[in-house]
Amino acid sequence: MNTKVSLAGVTFKNPVMTASGTFGSGKEFAEFVDLNKLGAVVTKGVANAPWTGNPTPRIAETYGGMLNAVGLQNPGIDMFVERDIPYLAKFDTRIIVNVCGRTVQDYCEVAERLASQPVDMLEINISCPNVEEGGIAFGQNAKSIEDITKEVKRHAKQPIIMKLSPNVTDIAEMAKAAEAGGADVLSLINTITGMKIDIHSRKFALANKTGGLSGPAIHPIAVRMVYQAAQAVAIPIIGMGGILTAEDAIEMMMAGASAVAVGTANFRNPQVTMEIAQGICEYMEEYNVEDINELIGAVG
């Protein structure tokens, strides 16, 4: 039985990754998860300098989901390179670093700093809905997606994954723009902008007023968008959005994803990533799937 998948020339032992921002740099979860059993750890977004993030409350639960407006709090690339990469390098898993920035230069600077590091891929976050500058501002317009992709690609040594926002009219157009700009891989979806109001206090549940909706509530939207993007581009896709179980992960692969990332589910069960990787194997046995690559885009 083969569970290996390959994206942009990088081979992953299985298609299960962590979704950026839900797993830190792996250290906190390593008390519950054997990181060696994951296809990749995708780190929390890192910028060229430390970011303080948004005021609290940053988290609100919703029916079948949650809103977050953390605002990309991160230690900046210096501390990250010194502490987080050496930590992750001890494990037999791929390392994907999520890169955030306020300007195109910020992204390029981080990509350059990572060129000499034992990092397998960069995921370029042009879809965070919770920061005023950068983030989603780059990700809602096809022209700017293509431009920033080109620019980051010029500075990056490793293959780049462009992480797309679902907060757009036509995901296929955005996917094509990233591909045209030279993206090696796409990942989608980031969170969907949402809002929650506490009717008892008449206040916003989040200090930032809006936040990114994630969790099983958004899973069908993610499956639809991954399918549409997969139909539109030739490059591989990492599918994410509300994956809670192995069944959800397999569904995402059938929609066209070559790999999957598990995010909010880590909060529901800190061991869920390992359980999903195991559950995919059980499905393959049950359905006599010899090679996991058979499942990619298998719907139809």
Add this chain to the structure above:
Amino acid sequence: MADKFKEQAVIIRQEEISYGIYSMWLKTDKIAGNAKPGQFISIYCHEGSRLLPRPISICEIDRADQALRIVYRVQGKGTEEFSRMRTGGSVDIVGPLGNGFPLKEKKAFLIGGGIGIPPMLQLAKELKCEKQMILGYQDSLFLQEEFKRLGNPYVATEDGSYGTEGNVMDAIRENGLDAEIIYACGPMPMLRAVKAYAREKNMECWVSLEERMACGIGACLGCVCKSKERDGHTNVNSKRICKEGPVFRAEEVEF
């Protein structure tokens, strides 16, 4: 070595000890044996639409029997679900989480307000030095008998139905109490008053904070508070309540 555990705990017993306040004893495998006063556990809902664990402070620890007691208020749908759980049922928990109160050999105030009272019970059991327990309630009392077994708690009620009329600070003044160190857990206005009092009296002061959390283990950066010092984790001035807290030196954090 792991010091946090994910377990399926069994409910030994549960009762409503005051209106909307529940006491639940949980049988654990390793969590109780590793727990310290001031730490908390994450409790997961059975209902699948409620994704996030509820962080609830540990009220009592029975290390010999590997049992934990939590005392919580029904605040929303998650805690309402917990309140309906019955003896023999099971629930997923992760813990022990966060850092507890440091146990110092100094004449102490243990100040609890409302649903911040429960963690003071285990702390009172473990602090061997001279201590004064000051408990503030809105109206009806709970955990009184347990605290009385450990000393003579001073009580304040907002409606004056028991003890000092007013809050915990009023009880301290009315009874002319003094100490060298404060341990406190309770609502924000109470903690601010305690912090101001400690500053004025130049006392060492430890407070337990709370905030909306997602992961509970320090990864998501949902539950931060502003700190005086740069935090070691992200190199800004922002500490994780679930990880560096929930207990902080009062002057170390902004609240």
